[in-house]
Amino acid sequence: MGIKERWAGFLFREVSITPLIAFRIVIGSLFLFSTLRFLSNGWVKQLYIDPPFHFSYLGFDWVKPLPGYWMYLPFIVMVIASLGIILGAFYRISTSLFFLAFTYVELLDKSYYLNHYYFVSLVSFILIWLPAQAQFSLDAKRHPSIRRNTIPNWPVFLLQFQLGIVYCFAGIAKVNSDWLLEAQPLRMWLQAFRDLPLVGDLLASSWVAFVFSWFSCFYDLTIPFFLSNSKTRNLAYVFVVVFHILTWLLFPIGVFPWVMIFSTLIFFPASFHNKWLNVLKKWVRWTDNTQPGRHSTSRIVIGCISFFLIIQILIPFRYLLYPDNLFWHEEGFRFSWRVMLMEKKGYATFYVEDRISRKSIEITNSDYLSPQQIDQMSRQPDMILQFAHFLGKKYRDTTLHFGSKSVHLSRPRVTADVYVTLNGRPNQHFVSRETDLMQEEYNLKHRKWILPLEN
Incomplete structure (x- = not known):
């Protein structure tokens, strides 16, 4: 069997739909929470209505803020679309609207670029093409013909791959002299906690900064592989939770830690997700009558997936096209998963x-x-x-x-x-x-x- 046949066999082997359904509910809830948080903090007016000038992305200077308080409209769309994703209601429309509204807002001003915003845009785009409404959804309730309890492997793999890309490139980015040999900027950042009772002196110690620097590099480079292995998955997830909660407590990193903590649950098998989904189904008195899916290999799907994966691998390496220090000139810095590096x-x-x-x-x-x-x-x-x-x-x-x-x-x-x-x-x-x-x-x-x- 050749590489192409093995690749096709891997993408289209039959798996349970349960992890995908769980991911839809979890990520939709995160979308909803993040949008409501943005609105409640008054950031729409502060960031998009008040400033008279916005830093557009190259080639997207035609993307302009809506006039005045109309700028709240895309956020209202995101709230409604998030609910649609959670409930699996008008799923294709909901995912498409969320992707378009969220990405529109992100393209308005590069001043507010964050890696997890880029991640949300990518994931919401991926979700458009996945059959995440084929079970435990209002769409499946209204249209029994779409109900499935199995799907091809590629939808789950695509989400796992995207998470793996985030971690691995964050780890690759940490392989630099400032991070590993000088423990910078962690050594500076941790000094801010010197006055904390009990742990202040410890956190301000240089050796702690070096331990954090080296461990975080190793963590990012390896955690997707440990999560993919059934023997190491549970322990790896403990590290995921501890690592991200620690970064959330120490640094102003927003909702990114929570996005990663809950998104990485996609690596767990159907048996894990069935436990909490069954509790939720009993609570809402939901009954499912599903059937196995019918899957046939599609060259178009294989080609599109392969193209997407290659692009996701190549984009973070575009900085190699430029001379000099990347952190200084920042050419190729965005969209390359360089998380809190300098x-x-x-x-x-x-x-x-x-x-x-x-x-x-x-x-x-x-x-x-x-x-x-x-x-x-x-x-x-x-x-x-x-x-x-x-x-x-x-x-x-x-x-x-x-x-x-x-x-x-x-x-x-x-x-x-x-x-x-x-x-x-x-x-x-x-x-x-x-x-x-x-x-x-x-x-x-x-x-x-x-x-x-x-x-």
Whole structure:
């Protein structure tokens, strides 16, 4: 039997649908909780309505926020769609709407990029194509013909693979000198807990930072494989719970730990999920009349799955196309599962200048950006360039007044004086004020105008 036949046999072997049903309910509940949390914290207004400028992704500058309080609409859609996913009601429509609404919001501003937001977009996209409504759902209640108790292996495998990608690439990213040889930035972060009673001195010890650094690297690289092995799965999951709760207690990491704790349950067999699903079914007085599914090998499905897996493997490695230190220039940093890997802070001062007289005004960043946008922009080259281009367009064909003199700006220069510190290094010059950022193109090419990391 050749590789293609083995691959097809693996993807289409018959398995229980129960883990997929459990995942639908669990992930739908997480979607609902996260959306309600976002709304209750007032983040829609703070992040998307109030700021006059948003940092769009390259190629997606056409994605704009809805006007005013209409911006709440996609979040209302997400709440309704999450309920649809949990209940298995209008499942394809619910998953599609959630994916579109969530991804739309995430594309509005890269300032708010988080790895688990990217993960949610991917998982909600994957769910569109999975038969997760074929049991214990309102759709199955209304349409008995879709009921199944078995499915091909590929839907469950696809979710397991996506989780494995998150962990493995997070581990690969930790294989760097700062993380393993200097225990940075953990050594700095743990100093913040020095004053805690009982454990403060312990957490602030250098050796603890090194232990955490090396263990977290080993954990990320191996945990998907331990979860996949029935002999090590239970112990591995204990480590999953302890690891993620510890990171949640120590660091401002949002709901990511809970997403991973509950999502990794997809690695457990049907017998595990049946226990709690049966309790839930009794509670809601649910009866299932299901039948085995009929599965035939599909070349189209195999091709699409293979293509998706290859893309997911290649995208995190795109940073290899760029020279210099990845953490410094951040080209290829996003969408590569680099979770809490560095402590990078910047301070950026922008100037709009007349090209002839070189008279300039200093820009107050907070006039256009929120505190979080300023924090992210001040250390990320593509966002520095975007903001400079925004200022150039805003001040084009305007008049500046310097005492009794007036200067008309037909094509202003925009420069920036930027200093950045990375993982405890001294502040270093990041962008020189001599660089006219209006002359630099916003594209995927290496940004040579970024000054090199000195140490």
